[in-house]
Amino acid sequence: MAIRKLTLMHGACALMFAALAAGNASAQGTILTFEDQYPGFESEGELEPDYAGFNWSGSPGFVTSLSATTGGFRNGTIGQVGLVAYDGSVTFSRATAFNFLDSYVASAWRDGESVTVEGWRNGAMTYSSSFLVSTSQGKFAFNFTNVDKVSFRGEGGVTILDANAGEGAHLVLDNLSVSEISPVPEPATVWMLLGGSLVLLAAARRRKAHKA
Structure with missing residues (x-):
């Protein structure tokens, strides 16, 4: 009987662990690549305001690696298309909370541009991260959990000395990694x-x- 009792208890524990594992497995990760924004003929354009189920505001658009022969427009895109934050400002949000994990970030035309990224939840700022970027691509980890809004702001820096360089504090973002909140049983x-x-x-x- 002792053996049978242990077997039953092990079975019950297995059920509980299975329920916990199922909850954790339901946390889906998504990488926003923006590749589907490219219509096949424009090198730049406006981003869909509800792209990937988020509300995009500030000054978002898309840019292709063909937009320029130098700078972040070329270096900051992975694949063919990236997100451009004109004037260095972009915000994405939605009604349900999510996790913002990491992103590639570059400045379109400046070296040493200061970037501040904030995570918000119910109108309160819960995360803030600041760093410097250049016209070369860099990957930055944020690990903002349980937020409903993320904002990028870029400013300052020195415009690169290149005959083909443009002007402005534009940021180029690509492969933004987000995930869903793991439901707790x-x-x-x-x-x-x-x-x-x-x-x-x-x-x-x-x-x-x-x-x-």
Whole structure:
């Protein structure tokens, strides 16, 4: 009977761990590449305001690596298309919270441009990260969890000395990595599973007492 009791308890524990694992597995990761924004003929354009289920504001657009022969427009894009934040400002948000993990960031025309990235939740700033970028591409980790809005702001820096260089604090962003919030099993669910295991144990004891 002791062996049977342990087997039942192991089964109940397995069910609880399975429920926890299922909740964690449902956290889907997404990389926003902006490749589907390229219509095939324009080198620059406006970003869809609801791209990938987010609300985009500030001064967002898309840019292709063909837009310029130098600078961040060329260096900052992965593949063929990237997000451009004209004047260095862009915000993306949605009603349900998400995690913002990392992104590639470059300045279109400046070296040493200062970038501040903020994460917000219900109107309160919960994260802030500042760093310098150049016209060469760099990957930056943020790990903002449980936010509903992320804002980028770029300013300052020195315009590169190049005959083909443009002007402005534009930022080029690409491969923004976001993920969904992992749902945590409700305490009631865990207690229900535990209660089920206790019912099985009680039933086994009754069967043993009946046979005796």
